[in-house]
Amino acid sequence: MIKHILTSILCLATLIGFSQEKIKVVSSASIFQDMAKNIGGDKITSMSIVPIGRDPHTYTPKPSDVELVSSADLILINGLTFEGWITELIENSGTKAKIILISEGVEPIISQKYHNASDPHAWMDAINGVKYVYNISAGLASIDPDNALFYADNGVKYNAEIKNAHNYIKNQIATIPIEQRILITSHDAFQYYGRAYDITLNAIMGISTESEAQSKDVQRVINVIKEKKVPAVFIESTINPQMLQQIANDTGVKIGGELYADSLGDEDSEASTYLKLLTHNTDVIVNALTGTSIKRTKIDSDDTSNNLWIYVGLGAMMLLSLLFLVVKINN
Ligand SMILES: [Zn+2]
Missing domain, CATH: 3.40.50.1980 (Nitrogenase molybdenum iron protein domain)
Structure with a gap:
């Protein structure tokens, strides 16, 4: 009897587990895997085909990559000739996953050296990164509409951080x-x-x-x-x-x-x-x-400017006191 009850509980737990199964998002490279993780949070598992430290331009897919792609719900690709090997990998896997071109909407830089080729490294401009985030959160919402608000909200928060990074880069490069x-x-x-x-x-x-x-x-x-x-x-x-x-x-x-x-x-x-x-x-x-x-330069320059304002303030106060004194004596 107890055995039957335990088996039933186990079956029920498994069923609940299945119904809450996470969305499997497979990205071509680790940068996009990280973007997806920031937007999908605990609703997704985020994986990358090309491992960290490997070169996505020259990557050769392994048999395990075919399995990874075939079991995906959503596949994120950069396009712009970044991962030329991925089309064949997707075809060979027979995957039913939705495929999202995450660089959609960026203004591509055309290669000066190669005919008919676009520069793929669009994410290196943080404002393009913001567009990637919109595309990924829209892709997630399209296959999991129940959590569309969750993805949109995370996307907005993440994009605020990316825009901060953009301003930081702009200000820092301007110091050179x-x-x-x-x-x-x-x-x-x-x-x-x-x-x-x-x-x-x-x-x-x-x-x-x-x-x-x-x-x-x-x-x-x-x-x-x-x-x-x-x-x-x-x-x-x-x-x-x-x-x-x-x-x-x-x-x-x-x-x-x-x-x-x-x-x-x-x-x-x-x-x-x-x-x-x-x-x-x-x-x-x-x-x-x-x-x-x-970092040193930044703190130093902030300190100097703060000190300058303190001296200006003190000087102004002394001048006013002196003026007050002169007026009082004359009266
Ligand atoms: Zn490259």
Whole structure:
């Protein structure tokens, strides 16, 4: 008897469990996985096909990726030639998932180097990130309308944080003197960042990492470093730093730090989320190109301006007292 009751309870619990099953969201890359997590909260499980630290341009899907995609409810892809391998993966998986192009609505940058290709790295401009968030929350609402308000609300809150990050980047990059605002990286992932935050770009490789850099590309970058007296170049978390290290050795410039463009960093890193990626990259760039520490400069300059106002206030009070005294004596 007890056994029957226990079995019934177990069945009921399983049924309830199934009815509350989370929406399975599969993103092509870790940055979008993090965006989805911020919007979907505990209503979804958010997963990425390309693991953290791997290069999404050159990724080769594994058999387990076919299973992952086939069991998804929602698939988030960047498009703009970022994950060229994903169309075949989706076809092979036979998935019934809804597919959302999360870069919908951004103004694409057309590649100068490749014919008919768009630069995929639109998320590097935080205002494009805001558009990604709208697209993801609308996608979630379309397959789970009962929680549409929840997704919309989370999207609005998350976007407020992204806009704060946008203002932070804008203000910080503006502290670099315009002639020093030259960003040299391994691959051309910062064009949207450069357009939004007014910094000139130069990269050894193109907007994809699929083709090898040629010696003329290396020479072009070396010429820019020498002509413009660029103080630092930047390696990227998903790309072998060997070539940039060679350039740094040959020209005597330093490696300004590691930037994150196509992948988040792991949990312990300074770029473990999309928001952290944006601000971390900016801090590294500003520190290396100005040769100062941002946080220190910011606090110092705030202190100086606060002190200035205190002195102005005290001076005004003393003048008024003196005036009052003079008037009183004359009377
Ligand atoms: Zn890239």
